[in-house]
Every structure is written in structure tokens, then in C-alpha cells.
Amino acid sequence: xxxxxxxxxxxxxxxxxxxxxxxxxxxxxxxxxxxxxxxxxxxxxxxxxxxxxxxxxxxxxxxxxxxxxxxxxxxxxxxxxxxxxxxxxxxxxxxxxxxxxxxxxxxxxxxxxxxxxxxxxxxxxxxxxxxxxxxxxxxxxxxxxxxxxxxxxxxxxxxxxxxxxxxxxxxxxxxxxxxxxxxxxxxxxxxxxxxxxxxxxxxxxxxxxxxxxxxxxxxxxxxxxxxxxxxxxxxxxxxxxxxxxxxxxxxxxxxxxxxxxxxxxxx
Numbered sequence: 429x430x431x432x433x434x435x436x437x438x439x440x441x442x443x444x445x446x447x448x449x450x451x452x453x454x455x456x457x458x459x460x461x462x463x464x465x466x467x468x469x470x471x472x473x474x475x476x477x478x479x480x481x482x483x484x485x486x487x488x489x490x491x492x493x494x495x496x497x498x499x500x501x502x503x504x505x506x507x508x509x510x511x512x513x514x515x516x517x518x519x520x521x522x523x524x525x526x527x528x529x530x531x532x533x534x535x536x537x538x539x540x541x542x543x544x545x546x547x548x549x550x551x552x553x554x555x556x557x558x559x560x561x562x563x564x565x566x567x568x569x570x571x572x573x574x575x576x577x578x579x580x581x582x583x584x585x586x587x588x589x590x591x592x593x594x595x596x597x598x599x600x601x602x603x604x605x606x607x608x609x610x611x612x613x614x615x616x617x618x619x620x621x622x623x624x625x626x627x628x629x630x631x632x633x634x635x636x637x638x639x640x641x642x643x644x645x646x647x648x649x650x651x652x653x654x655x656x657x658x659x660x661x662x663x664x665x666x667x668x669x670x671x672x673x674x675x676x677x678x679x680x681x682x683x684x685x686x687x688x689x690x691x692x693x694x695x
Contacts, residue, residue, distance in 0.1 A: 557599055560606035560681035564599035568640035568675040569647060575633040575665040582615045582624045584663060585635060588656040589613070595649035597639035599677050603631045606681040633665075643671035 556562030573580060573588070589607060592600055600607040605626045616625040623630045639646055647669050650657050657667050 559683070560599070560608040561683050563676065563678050563680060564640055565674065565676045566598075566640040567643055567673050568597070568638065569643050570670045570672060570675070571637040571639070571650070571667060573633065573635040573637070573660055573665055573667045575635075575663075577664050579663040580624075580633070580635070580660060580665045581663075582613045584656070584659055585624060586613045587659065588637065591650060591656040592637065592639045592641075592646065595641065595646040597641040597646060599640040601638045601677045601679040602626055603636060604679050605629055605631075606677070606679040608681050610684065638675060638677050640675055640677060643673075647671060
């Protein structure tokens with residue numbers, strides 16, 4: 429027995445419309461899900477499989493090598509291998525200590541060589557200053573001697589040089605001539621007039637001495653009664669001493685040549 433279908437109420441959706449609406453919503457979510465899923469190409473998938481296969485093969489090979497190296501050894505073989513490794517470690521430690529010792533010796537030798545080189549340079553510098561072959565600088569005095577009547581003689585100037593040496597002057601010059609141990613001063617004649625010569629070069633007043641040393645000591649020594657300056661004053665000359673905190677002597681002497689003497693070889 430059939431019953432007649434109830435007619436749809438006004439405003440209620442029909443069945444066909446609900447099915448189509450639900451089916452439409454499911455299709456939209458499916459489309460969105462498929463769009464969000466990562467897509468792999470065939471080449472990418474093949475590369476991933478190859479990487480996985482290579483990784484598995486590498487791990488297997490390492491495990492097999494480890495088992496092949498040690499798993500098959502007997503206890504006595506393992507003990508012997510351990511002894512060899514221990515002996516090798518001790519040998520390497522000994523070599524390391526030997527190398528460190530050599531390094532310290534080399535550093536010490538280098539330090540000694542540098543110290544010896546510095547000492548040699550210092551000796552050369554000192555000898556050069558004493559011999560007058562190097563310029564010199566330091567505190568000292570400038571002494572100027574004026575003689576208008578040519579009454580100051582070479583002997584007076586030589587006596588003045590000795591006074592400067594006795595006062596501790598370490599480097600001296602007279603005019604443009606460096607005074608050394610072999611310097612000589614003598615009276616000479618030039619153009620029919622008397623002059624003073626130093627190492628063969630004629631010099632004329634005012635005579636300028638430059639002496640490096642303690643300025644106060646040198647000045648006191650020059651002004652002692654009966655000293656060189658007193659002799660100059662008695663001869664009619666005048667002199668002026670100026671202390672200098674920094675004085676430079678540019679004049680240098682030629683290195684001497686020796687015909688017979690030579691240094692003694694070091695042992």
C-alpha cells in the first residue's frame with residue numbers, strides 16, 4: 429500500500445538540492461587538499477631512492493669492515509695489537525719530547541746569537557765613536573776660543589784637548605776635524621803668516637771645540653786655576669763655554685790603515 433508523498437514545505441530545501449550542495453563542498457575540500465600535497469617528479473623520487481640505497485650500503489660496509497678487523501682476532505692477537513699501539517704511542521711521545529727539546533735549544537741558540545749580534549753591534553758603535561769614524565751625539569759643551577793677536581799657539585790648543593779628555597769627553601772635534609787618538613796639532617806657516625794646523629789642515633780663529641760628555645764636569649775642569657782656559661786668557665785670548673743638553677758631532681775621521689799591525693784572531 430502506497431502512501432502519497434508529502435509535498436515539501438515552503439522554504440525547506442529539496443533533497444536534490446542538499447545532495448548537490450554537500451557534494452559541492454566535498455569537492456572543494458578535496459581540491460584544496462590535493463593542491464597542498466607535495467608533488468614529486470619521477471626524477472626526484474629516483475634520486476631519493478638512490479640516496480637511501482647508498483646510505484644503506486655505506487652503513488653495511490662500515491659494519492662489515494669493523495667486524496672483519498677485530499671480530500675475527502683472537503684474544504692473544506688483540507693483546508699484541510694493543511701492545512703495539514701502546515709502544516707506538518710511547519715512541520711518538522718520546523719523539524715529541526725530543527722535538528720540543530730541540531726547539532728549546534734552537535730558540536736558546538737563536539737568542540744567544542741575537543744577543544751576540546747586538547753585543548757586536550754595540551762594540552762596533554763604541555769603537556766607531558772612539559776612533560772617530562762615526563758621528564756622535566749626546567750632552568756636552570761648545571767651547572769657542574777667540575785670538576785676535578795670534579798669540580794662542582798649537583801647544584795651547586793641544587793642552588786644551590788633553591784637558592777635555594781628562595774631564596771625560598768621549599768625542600771631540602775642532603772645527604771640521606774629528607779629534608782622535610792619532611790627531612796632531614802643530615804650528616805652521618801659510619802665505620807667510622803663522623797658522624795652526626790640525627792633521628795637516630790649517631785652522632783659523634775663532635777655534636770651535638765640540639766635546640760630548642758631562643757638561644758640568646767638563647766646564648768645571650776647564651775653569652780650574654792654571655788650566656787651559658787660564659793659559660788662553662794669559663796669552664790675551666778669550667773663551668766662552670756653552671753647555672748643551674744635546675750636541676751632535678758630524679765630523680768624522682778616515683779609518684786608519686795599518687801596514688804592520690793586524691788584529692789577533694779569536695780562539
